[in-house]
Each structure stands twice: as C-alpha cells, then as structure tokens.
Amino acid sequence: MRPSMRILAKEHLALRAVARIMATEAILLARDGHVDLALLESIAAYIGQYPNKIHHPKEEEFLFRHMRARAPERCSAILDRLLGEHGKEQESIATFLRALASYRNAEAGAAAQLAEVTASYAKYLEQHIEFENTYAFPLAEEVLQEADWQEIDAAFLGNDDPLVGAIAGLQFVDLHRRIMALGAMPPGF
Numbered sequence: 001m002r003p004s005m006r007i008l009a010k011e012h013l014a015l016r017a018v019a020r021i022m023a024t025e026a027i028l029l030a031r032d033g034h035v036d037l038a039l040l041e042s043i044a045a046y047i048g049q050y051p052n053k054i055h056h057p058k059e060e061e062f063l064f065r066h067m068r069a070r071a072p073e074r075c076s077a078i079l080d081r082l083l084g085e086h087g088k089e090q091e092s093i094a095t096f097l098r099a100l101a102s103y104r105n106a107e108a109g110a111a112a113q114l115a116e117v118t119a120s121y122a123k124y125l126e127q128h129i130e131f132e133n134t135y136a137f138p139l140a141e142e143v144l145q146e147a148d149w150q151e152i153d154a155a156f157l158g159n160d161d162p163l164v165g166a167i168a169g170l171q172f173v174d175l176h177r178r179i180m181a182l183g184a185m186p187p188g189f
C-alpha cells in the first residue's frame with residue numbers, strides 16, 4: 001500500500017471512531033437528555049482543527065488534483081461529489097457548534113436539537129468516508145502514475161493527526177483514550 005493511502009486509511013479509521021462516538025452520544029442524548037459535553041466539544045475541536053484544515057485540503061490539493069489531471073472523464077463525477085461534501089462540511093460543523101452552545105446554555109429544546117445534529121453529522125462522516133474508500137481511492141490506484149504518487153506520498157508523510165499521529169495533541173488525550181477503549185458497544189445499542 002502506498003504511504004499516502006496508508007496514512008489516509010489510518011486517518012479514516014480515526015474519523016470513523018469519532019463518528020461512532022458521536023452516534024453513541026446522540027443516542028444517549030435522545031434517550032436521557034444528557035451528554036458528555038466535554039467529549040463533544042473535544043470532537044468539535046478535533047474536527048475543526050485537523051480534518052478540515054489538513055486532511056481534506058491535502059486530499060484536494062494533491063490526490064484529487066492528480067486524479068482529475070490524469071483521467072478527468074473517469075474522476076470528475078466522483079471528485080465533484082467529494083469536493084461538494086468537503087465544502088458543506090464547514091457549515092455542518094458550524095451547525096454542530098451552535099447546537100453544542102445551545103445545549104451548554106441549557107436553552108429550550110437544545111438536547112433534542114443536539115441529538116439530531118450529532119447523529120446527522122456522524123452519519124455524514126460514515127457515508128463520506130465509505131464513498132472515498134469505496135470509489136475514490138481505488139480509482140486513484142488505477143489512474144495515477146508513479147510521479148503522481150511520489151508528490152502525493154511526500155505531502156501526506158507530513159501529516160500529523162493530533163488524534164492518532166506520532167505527536168498526539170494534549171487536548172485530544174481523552175478523546176484518543178475513548179477511541180482506543182471502543183471495543184463492543186454497550187448493551188442496547
């Protein structure tokens with residue numbers, strides 16, 4: 001497996017774990033009206049800091065750009081969809097942050113709203129990652145050439161995901177611990 005693809009796979013596993021935690025918290029919130037606010041705030045900080053500022057831009061600037069240049073007729077529809085999703089994600093994160101703030105401020109209906117927004121974002125993450133893994137990445141393996149991969153690999157080797165990278169960010173220690181503790185889901189999920 002190419003170094004960049006290995007890095008993307010590792011980052012996607014971390015994001016899937018985050019989505020799984022979000023989905024679990026949404027269920028608990030909808031059921032009990034309570035959520036681990038610090039955990040969701042940590043997730044919001046992580047998503048705002050890493051995937052949207054480093055992961056997605058590198059996918060777009062290096063992987064997607066080379067794919068479109070090599071085989072636009074084969075790649076454009078897939079890449080257009082992914083770029084559209086990346087673009088809408090900032091809005092989704094803003095909605096998530098507003099829902100967190102409403103919940104933190106104990107506003108009327110905030111728990112139900114946060115449960116819905118959190119579940120929706122978790123579902124989006126899962127679907128987005130699945131689409132990239134199933135369609136975009138195998139297509140990249142087919143259409144890209146060695147020169148493309150050298151530039152892509154070099155770019156991604158510079159990634160340092162603060163959640164799962166070599167230098168884990170201190171603010172994400174608890175989130176990382178919770179991800180690592182995910183084994184079996186609690187009964188009833």
